[in-house]
Amino acid sequence: MKIEAINENTCIVYLGDEIHEAIAEKVKQAVVSIRRSMADVVLDLVPSYTSVMVCFDLTKTDRFAMASRLRQALGEPVAESEQPGTARTIELPVYYAPEVGLDLDDVCQASGLPMEDVVNLHTGCEYRVYAIGFSPGFAYLGSTDDRIAVPRKSTPRLKVPTGSVGIAGTQTAIYPSSTPGGWQIVGRTPSKMIDWNSESLALMQVGDRVRFRSIDRQEYIDLGGTFDEL
Amino acid sequence: MSFEVLNPGMLALLQDTGRVGYQHIGVTTGGPMDEHAFLWANRLLDNALDAPQLEITFGKLSLLAHADTCIAITGADLGARINDRQAPPWRTHRIRRGDRIDFNTPVAGLRAYLAVAGGFQPTFKLGSCATVSREGLGGFDGQGKKLAKGDKLPFNPGTDEIAAAVPPEDIPDYRQSLRLGVIPGYQYPHFTPIARARFFSSAYEVSQNIDRMGYRLTGDAVHSELDGIISEGIAYGAIQIPADGQPIVLMKDRQTIGGYPKIGSLSALGAGQLAQRGPGASVSFYAMDVGEAEALRMIFQHRLKTATLLAA
Numbered sequence: 001m002k003i004e005a006i007n008e009n010t011c012i013v014y015l016g017d018e019i020h021e022a023i024a025e026k027v028k029q030a031v032v033s034i035r036r037s038m039a040d041v042v043l044d045l046v047p048s049y050t051s052v053m054v055c056f057d058l059t060k061t062d063r064f065a066m067a068s069r070l071r072q073a074l075g076e077p078v079a080e081s082e083q084p085g086t087a088r089t090i091e092l093p094v095y096y097a098p099e100v101g102l103d104l105d106d107v108c109q110a111s112g113l114p115m116e117d118v119v120n121l122h123t124g125c126e127y128r129v130y131a132i133g134f135s136p137g138f139a140y141l142g143s144t145d146d147r148i149a150v151p152r153k154s155t156p157r158l159k160v161p162t163g164s165v166g167i168a169g170t171q172t173a174i175y176p177s178s179t180p181g182g183w184q185i186v187g188r189t190p191s192k193m194i195d196w197n198s199e200s201l202a203l204m205q206v207g208d209r210v211r212f213r214s215i216d217r218q219e220y221i222d223l224g225g226t227f228d229e230l
Numbered sequence: 231m232s233f234e235v236l237n238p239g240m241l242a243l244l245q246d247t248g249r250v251g252y253q254h255i256g257v258t259t260g261g262p263m264d265e266h267a268f269l270w271a272n273r274l275l276d277n278a279l280d281a282p283q284l285e286i287t288f289g290k291l292s293l294l295a296h297a298d299t300c301i302a303i304t305g306a307d308l309g310a311r312i313n314d315r316q317a318p319p320w321r322t323h324r325i326r327r328g329d330r331i332d333f334n335t336p337v338a339g340l341r342a343y344l345a346v347a348g349g350f351q352p353t354f355k356l357g358s359c360a361t362v363s364r365e366g367l368g369g370f371d372g373q374g375k376k377l378a379k380g381d382k383l384p385f386n387p388g389t390d391e392i393a394a395a396v397p398p399e400d401i402p403d404y405r406q407s408l409r410l411g412v413i414p415g416y417q418y419p420h421f422t423p424i425a426r427a428r429f430f431s432s433a434y435e436v437s438q439n440i441d442r443m444g445y446r447l448t449g450d451a452v453h454s455e456l457d458g459i460i461s462e463g464i465a466y467g468a469i470q471i472p473a474d475g476q477p478i479v480l481m482k483d484r485q486t487i488g489g490y491p492k493i494g495s496l497s498a499l500g501a502g503q504l505a506q507r508g509p510g511a512s513v514s515f516y517a518m519d520v521g522e523a524e525a526l527r528m529i530f531q532h533r534l535k536t537a538t539l540l541a542a
Contacts, residue, residue: 004415004416005413005415005520006413006415006416006465006468006495007413007415007465007466007467007495007496007497007498007520007523008413008497008498008520008523008524008526008527009498009527010465010466010495012415012416012462012463017460018460019460031254043250043251044250044251044252044253044254044259045253045254046253046254046462046463046464046486046487047254047463048460048461048462048463048487049460049461049462050460050462051460051462051463052463053462053463053464053465055250055253055465058524058527058528059531062524063520063524131461131487132254132255132256132486132487133256133461133485133486133487133488134256134485134487135256135364135365135485136252136255136256136257136365137255137256138256140461177366194255196355196356196367201252201255201356202255202256205254205255206254
């Protein structure tokens, strides 16, 4: 573990240097520990694959006190009861079809697999939320099966519809809002990834587990899915 | 009690000190591009230091006052006038019902702040009214909209009896070329000594590509040993070096995580001075210890709290 100063009110804790389940688990534990014991001075936490960036209130503490408290907080084991997210798995319904999976045909071609196999491989494993960023609620999930690990599009789309499910190499993600983006879109979920009026705001948190469930057109419509946003 | 927007100008946004506590779900902070100017405006009016204000970029904003009040203008000199008289920045101005406030174009600096006694009455989203248009958050409506013609900007009743000015030693000259301290950090060890020397000895120019997310600079290219990094949190003021070697300083509306190598970070006050520079301005960097950044911030906070205001 390394704690480094970034600026007068920010430091970053590195918990490893590769994208790995075990390091992601440490990141998740670190967030729980820091929130538990340092809420009086922490303004913002930004967890990612291998690190947690910590913004603190300079009127209440300084970098020396932060480093010492972080070392202490991260040295203490997190009790079982404080790991509410450990067993949390989110199942996300996805309609996989070319009318919403704008790059589904390209992914089939690039992987040399029929559509059914692409869908089965994408729904066939459990993913971990490694990081959230890019836009509010945009969750980076890993890892996709190597057989469908298709690289980003060479030219990004100017507008990717809300709910689009994309692949970029061994990562997969859902676009919570309509933004530009270069991921290969294979389907769309009717679920809201971000809701400013809900208690939890974002459907996913770093450390959550996610499974995709293939739904048909009718179920997609029944769950509120739309087609008009192109 | 309100101002009516007669002309929104280029870009006028409602800002408070920013949306804190939601970066873990990818929500950026927003907030004033120049904290120094923003905080002084609230101090002048004896407002809460985080009271919402208008951030006026470039100018051309025109407002009509529907009530008596007192305003403070700080930051850039955008050639503001109240009716037909000049309204210089860094001081308060009494406003009478029916007065017109017109901003022209930059004389010095790029962003002016307009605070009103008692503060504006916005809609709070996730604890803040800081406008981040890209995320659809903040502003008077809570939906992230910039000011538009016809908008009514409600404010709280406040005194119109204040006449105060910021002491001259606390007023920066935005026309000076800028030399900013950089706290080495992040991937700094992956830049060779030659690359570091180039970065700290070159003059960079502010490019046309500047907005509330980031400031792209042009000048001597700097390269690290890394193509990309595992995405990590981006601090306010962090300096990204993409593959073309041209630095990008990440500002208030930055994305929360990113995968480009970073050579270090500015202090918040340093980034605020950069935010007052437009295309063509010259910027150079020196290596600054984080302790210096901390000390400068503490001195600023102390001045803000204790400095004696001048009578205006």
